[in-house]
Amino acid sequence: DDFHYGNFPEGFKWSVSTSAYQIEGGWNADGKGESIWDTFSHTPGKIANNETGDVACDSYHKVKEDVNLVKMLGVQQYRFSISWSRIFPDGTTSYVNQAGVDYYNSLIDSLLKIGVEPVVTLYHWDLPQALEDIGGLLNETVVDRFNEYADFCFKTFGNRIKFWITFNEPYVITWLGYGIGVFAPGINSSPGEAPYQAAHNIIKAHAKAYRTYEKFYKGKQGRIGMTMSTEWAEPKDPNNPSDVEAADRFLQSILGWFAHPIFKNGDYPEVVKKQVNERRTQSRLPVFTDAEKVEIAGTADFFAINGYTSRLLVFNLVHPTPDWLQIVPWGMRRLLNWLDREYGHPTIYITENGVGTSDATVDDQIRVNFYKAYINEALKAQQLDGVDLRGYTAWSLMDNFEWNSGYGPRFGLFEVDFNDAMRPRTPKRSSIYYNQLIRNNGFPLLQRDERITGDFP
Numbered sequence: 001d002d003f004h005y006g007n008f009p010e011g012f013k014w015s016v017s018t019s020a021y022q023i024e025g026g027w028n029a030d031g032k033g034e035s036i037w038d039t040f041s042h043t044p045g046k047i048a049n050n051e052t053g054d055v056a057c058d059s060y061h062k063v064k065e066d067v068n069l070v071k072m073l074g075v076q077q078y079r080f081s082i083s084w085s086r087i088f089p090d091g092t093t094s095y096v097n098q099a100g101v102d103y104y105n106s107l108i109d110s111l112l113k114i115g116v117e118p119v120v121t122l123y124h125w126d127l128p129q130a131l132e133d134i135g136g137l138l139n140e141t142v143v144d145r146f147n148e149y150a151d152f153c154f155k156t157f158g159n160r161i162k163f164w165i166t167f168n169e170p171y172v173i174t175w176l177g178y179g180i181g182v183f184a185p186g187i188n189s190s191p192g193e194a195p196y197q198a199a200h201n202i203i204k205a206h207a208k209a210y211r212t213y214e215k216f217y218k219g220k221q222g223r224i225g226m227t228m229s230t231e232w233a234e235p236k237d238p239n240n241p242s243d244v245e246a247a248d249r250f251l252q253s254i255l256g257w258f259a260h261p262i263f264k265n266g267d268y269p270e271v272v273k274k275q276v277n278e279r280r281t282q283s284r285l286p287v288f289t290d291a292e293k294v295e296i297a298g299t300a301d302f303f304a305i306n307g308y309t310s311r312l313l314v315f316n317l318v319h320p321t322p323d324w325l326q327i328v329p330w331g332m333r334r335l336l337n338w339l340d341r342e343y344g345h346p347t348i349y350i351t352e353n354g355v356g357t358s359d360a361t362v363d364d365q366i367r368v369n370f371y372k373a374y375i376n377e378a379l380k381a382q383q384l385d386g387v388d389l390r391g392y393t394a395w396s397l398m399d400n401f402e403w404n405s406g407y408g409p410r411f412g413l414f415e416v417d418f419n420d421a422m423r424p425r426t427p428k429r430s431s432i433y434y435n436q437l438i439r440n441n442g443f444p445l446l447q448r449d450e451r452i453t454g455d456f457p
């Protein structure tokens with residue numbers, strides 16, 4: 001596939017993202033309650049080198065610095081997440097931690113002051129530990145707790161927020177957290193049931209919060225959806241129907257599991273029901289009532305997707321997993337086209353895309369190449385294929401706590417020195433490149449010989 005010159009449509013939203021536990025630190029500051037990621041990272045053996053998010057990038061104390069980084073990139077949006085237990089320490093509305101509310105107010109107001117639209121994720125994996133203690137996402141009462149938390153956020157921050165995301169990557173939450181247990185809360189005792197139960201409750205919680213927003217806030221405020229993740233699945237032999245079916249089953253199992261109920265009919269895809277209930281002996285997919293299906297169907301104002309990589313699918317072959325992030329730019333174009341077809345030409349936002357390196361260097365040509373190639377494939381999907389892509393978000397603003405991998409993989413456009421108590425941030429080459437791409441709104445033909453310009457240290 002050739003490089004394609006051209007611009008994204010006017011009004012295209014360039015964005016950059018982070019999440020609360022990965023950057024904030026201040027894990028017990030000013031009355032914050034503990035989350036499952038505090039517990040998990042404080043448990044020896046769960047995280048590479050037993051690292052924790054206790055301090056992370058110390059963003060809880062660095063609103064000004066972070067907002068300045070956002071400003072340097074020239075993005076139109078900044079996507080961050082709210083830590084539920086920083087607002088409600090025990091997960092319930094019984095006590096509001098005002099210091100937490102103040103922190104997010106200050107972040108939101110500082111962004112608005114520089115003309116950047118906040119995109120707010122309500123749940124990026126850090127469930128209040130107090131709720132986990134009574135069963136977490138496996139306990140159906142979490143649906144009401146999430147709705148109350150969401151309602152509070154709509155009421156408190158919503159007059160300044162145009163773009164809400166309920167959950168980040170439900171597949172990762174359920175499978176890694178409640179299936180294989182490599183992420184918090186680390187449950188792996190019933191992989192045939194727990195992930196499906198957690199997913200069921202996430203979908204219900206999402207739908208309930210959506211309906212709350214729709215009823216009380218939407219008219220005066222903005223839009224709301226869920227961010228889902230997948231990898232593009234390419235059939236190894238496109239002429240072999242069982243490889244093609246395996247690839248489709250993969251997409252339906254990872255993504256359709258959540259997108260089918262929300263964007264189609266309030267229910268799981270048939271192929272997933274079949275796969276879970278018939279082919280696996282020890283597993284069971286919960287069932288939505290008819291009323292629940294009606295409540296769930298249509299609960300997203302846009303399609304938000306996190307996409308990093310692709311994999312080859314071969315029928316009935318269990319293959320070893322290499323490094324999860326293989327760089328496959330053309331997979332992004334195929335994924336966007338698949339979403340367009342499968343879900344009836346939805347409005348799509350890429351809410352995460354990026355690459356990690358083990359190297360802290362600020363001269364990150366790999367990341368420049370990555371962004372250039374992936375964004376170019378996104379442009380082709382938008383311009384040549386007619387996909388309704390309205391925004392693109394880089395992951396991540398700065399190096400941060402990369403979950404169970406600790407501080408090893410660095411995804412930042414800015415480097416963070418984790419050995420320095422001040423956690424200084426330094427621009428990488430990729431931040432200059434991204435800024436330039438945004439100023440050009442893509443790859444204008446007249447600048448095909450463009451070089452990276454601007455001050456680079």
Ligand code: GBH
Pocket residue numbers: 019022168169172176182229306308324352395402404411
């Ligand atoms: C995103 O998930 C997350 O939303 C974001 O917070 C994160 O920083 C970013 O990716 C970069 O990783 O080797 O078994 O531990 C993308 C999906 C799921 C990819 C977990 C990495 C590690 C699996 N991620 N996976 S494992």
